[in-house]
Amino acid sequence: MKAAVDAVDRRLVLATQSGLPLVSRPYHQLAEQLGMAPEEVLSRLTRMLENGVIRRIGAVPNHYAIGYTANGMSVWDVPDARVDALGASVGGLDFVTHCYHRPRQPPEWPYNLFAMVHGSSRAEVLAKVAEIAGLLGSDCRSYDVLFSTRILKKTGLRIGG
Structure with missing residues (x-):
């Protein structure tokens, strides 16, 4: 079964696909940017993770930059x-x-x-x-x-x- 993705989900994916904002409260910044509540950002991301629309949210460190060459x-x-x-x-x-x-x-x-x-x-x-x-x-x-x-x-x- 294909998971439903609405226009708001798509805007959220577009806003996060290059990474979360590098601020202390990234979900709040996304919420402000997209005109929604932070709780809605989190619930939509959680639903898309559970439905397999997105696979993961996580930090991807540059191991070369931190000395692992x-x-x-x-x-x-x-x-x-x-x-x-x-x-x-x-x-x-x-x-x-x-x-x-x-x-x-x-x-x-x-x-x-x-x-x-x-x-x-x-x-x-x-x-x-x-x-x-x-x-x-x-x-x-x-x-x-x-x-x-x-x-x-x-x-x-x-x-x-």
């Missing part, structure tokens, strides 16, 4: 029957920014669990990856780390006004 996607070959439980454990580590299950592409690509790790150096990233290997224990059949070589611009879908 070594970025490694660790890839793991773990038992398929345990990938969800193991992924939840790995994803719960404070130094893993995102963790997900992906299908294997044998024989070239045996990995089914991915976890992004950032650090101030490759040595720091490798030390954190070693912690993940220790957590996975005998469930880890093999792994590798793919380091970023350049910065790509990351933006989500943008709708026109």
